[in-house]
Amino acid sequence: MAGEKPSVELCKGVNGLDKVVLRDALGSSAEVYLFGGHVTSWRTDHREELLFVSNKAIFKPPKAIRGGIPICFPQFSSHGNLEQHGFARNKFWSIDSDPPPFPSDSSSKTFVDLILKPTDDDFKIWPHRFLSFSQQFLLLVCHFVSCFLFFFFCFLIMLDSFLLQVASTCVNKYLIFYYSYEFRLRVALGLGGDLMLTSRIRNTNADGKPFSFTFAYHTYFSVSDISEVRVEGLETLDYLDNLKERERFTEQGDAITFESGVDKIYLSTPTKIAIIDHEKKRTFVLRKDGLPDAVVWNPWDRKAKAMPDFGDDEYKHMLCVEAAAIEKPITLKPGEEWKGRLELSAVPSSYCSGQLDPRKVLQG
Incomplete structure (x- = not known):
């Protein structure tokens, strides 16, 4: 209620x-x-929920929560060797009580800083790992011993091979691999109740090796009826259709409306996108930075019935519009940091009467 102290x-x-x-x-x-650094609720000052979370969502790790804003990192969807949408949404994050200076253009004092720290199991599923100095030194010693034995004791070649195998096994089994990233997330409430998420991902490799990743804020918006919703700001853009083996198409000039399932990755998108709900007379304005792509997804009836953590008819009341970096993976050299920012606003639909005026919403 109005007049409360920020908390x-x-x-x-x-x-x-x-x-x-x-x-x-x-x-x-x-x-x-x-769990997942996962935003599951965003409410207005009138207590109206703006995000969709399925009534069948399973709040039981390691199963990801269905709805809200899952974080897809270091892989979007199934386009790679990892599990669907990567592992960030399936990990336990920690509150970062003493974060480094966090660049932000907001004066909000209502926020929380989270950090995702690597676990011993991470290197088993993501190949971006490296040997510590001591491990490299051990391998170097084994190499010189191997050369010495080869040149001066030819009859010990069989023993030499065995020695290398044992050394390699010891390194992989008994010595610790140090993981290569640091992921910090700030979730904040801005003026007027805007919701802001800022991710910072840093390459902390010590061996000089870069790594690459894809990323998305998989935002589930709550809508009155999917047939009463349109998305503006993506007209005439190229997109990859995941329902047609990622074939590339160009969107028509009209606003996007929905009559069937959709799973599209729009490329080189503007920094602002509008989701207009005619029945609720409400418009979501999505602002993003560092995230050139945008995913639009609704499973529709057939796929909805196939998902155990999603109601058969819930597709009618949700729409995912996701700020993302997918087509061109982000590559970080050691010490480099990437920042991806999402800001969500909910405004009366009078803000967008008739055709959306780009000067008022998409550029305003």
Whole structure:
């Protein structure tokens, strides 16, 4: 309610999972689960929920939560060797009580900083790992011993081969691999109840090797009826159609409306996109930075019935429009940092009457 003091509270959520509840002075709120660094709620000062979370969502790790804003990292969808949408949404994050200076253009005091720290299991599923100095030194010693034995004791060639095999096994089995990234996330409530997410990913490799990743804020918006929704700002753009083996097409000049399932990756998109809900007389304005692509997804009836954590008819009341970096993976050299920012606003539909005026929304 209006007049409340801004607050950040750590408490228990579904199934006893830790979550952080943000509340601003005007009554807007957001909830973030530490499991997945996952925003599951964003409410207006009138307590109206703006994000969709399935009634069948499974709040039981390691299963990702269906709805809200899952974070897809270091892989979007199934386009790679990792599990669907990577592992960030399936990991437990920690509250970062003493983060480094966080660049932001907002004066919001209602925020939480999270950090995703590598676990011992991460190197098994993501190949961006490296040997520590001691491990490299051990391999170098083994190499010189091998050369010495080869040149001066030819009859020990068989033993030489065995020695190398044993050394390699020891390095991989008993010595620690140090993971190569640092992922920091700030979730904040801005003026007017805007929701802001800022991700910072840094390459912390010590061996000089870069790594690449794809990324998306997989945002599920709550809508009145998918047939009453249109998306503006993506007209005439090229897109990859995931329902047609990622074949490339060009969008028509009209706003995007929905009569069947959709799974498209729009390329080189503007920094602002509008999602207009005619029945609720509400427009979501999505602003993004560092995220050139945008995904539009709705499973429709057949796929909805095939998902155990999604209601058969819930597709009618949700739409995913996701700020993303997919077509051209982000590559970071050691010490480099990437930042991807998403800002969501909900405004009355009078803000967009008739055809959307780009000067008022998409550029304003």
